[in-house]
Amino acid sequence: MSAQNKGKTCFVTIGATAGFSALIEAVLAPTFLPALEAHNYTHLVVQYGKDGETLYRNCLQKIVEADRPTTLQISGFTIDPAGLKSHLLKTKGHSNPLASPGVVISHAGSGTILDCLRISVPLIVVPNSSLLDNHQVELAEALAEQEYVVHGRLEDLAGALAQVEEVRARIEGKQWPPVNSGVHRQAKGLKGVLDEEMGWLD
């Protein structure tokens, strides 16, 4: 990862809680790598979780044995106890004039989504359909509707990658958290609610 000082990074994270082997397989699939190359990506970094190491190694093996070598530099790690913020900033090309800003591909965990929105790095959200209570799909859809993220599907990550540049241009001008508009312009926020409940007079 030290070689990330120039180029364009695709950072993939499956989160800390549940495994998401389908996403690891999809981003290391022989069909997806050429799509990354076509969009000038040079680095692929995969956070594969504590159960994902074997799968990750197997996928790498297949890539090495394939007929067509990839130009991407691929690296991975289980989990970073210090959190993902530094990885997201690196992907964004923060404080590095040589790098082009990259993309994050993530499971639909709200924490990761928020972190990406705050530093406005483009994000492809791929909900983990193997989880039971899948309210994460709703969040991904709602944010994609507001054009903050790309809602990716495992079967068509290459298609999602094609939409990223559009989103990148849009979120440059958008800020997070969004400024409340219209009816909620006068919204008092959490402070207002706490003040009222505390019964403060002024």
Added chain:
Amino acid sequence: MFIKAILTLVTTCLLITISLAAYRLHTILSPHRPRPTRKHGDPVHLLIILGSGGHTAEMLSMLSRTISSPDPALQLNWSSLTYRTWITSENDTLSAQRAVVFERETGSEVEAKYRRDMHAPPQKPAQIVTVPRAREIHQPLYSAPISSLRCLLASVVVLVNCAAQGRGYPDVVLCNGPATATIVVFAALVLRFFDVRGAHTQGKLRTVYVESWARVKKLSLSGVLLERVVDRFVVQWPQLAEGGKGRRRRREYLGVLV
């Protein structure tokens, strides 16, 4: 004849008890029950409940945003909250650490307290207390009532001990979706129901629930359970508050808070 008389008496007593209980519930649950009024500078006590993972992250993110808001009308002065109590689950050291870091960044030291020695008078504005988990992550469902009951008892002890200390009961309980938060809110209801140490008459233990930002169209289980009993029910997506009929009327959308 005698038996019939006894049966009538028992039934009457039961009916009276049930209607009194229902009336009592109605009284303590009414969001319009009188609020205490305070001047700025009067001592207040906020209780914050942290859960695992995403819940803790959302709670701290929400609080950070509120205390560092550039708009003075939206900015909460943390030190105007005389006392803060944080409740975390046992073994969730990560949440406890994050609370300590949060307090430290605002310039406060934190006391870590055990439930049994909580009567000691407060030394510092902030304290952290743990309660047993309502449910372990992979715990079988049949044993959940037992662990929830343990959590409920511990929560009652924590709240009553607060009242016994100089801090007094929390004036406001702020929570989001973890199971522990649901239990602590029910503990607060129990204390208000029986007016233990003036929990109801002094207008203490008002409850504020903020639904997770990750809930767009449907409430979480905690949200469903708490919607009818909390004083304020805040959602973060307008879809959840639309169509102001019935219960939904109480849902407030104030924009994204995390």
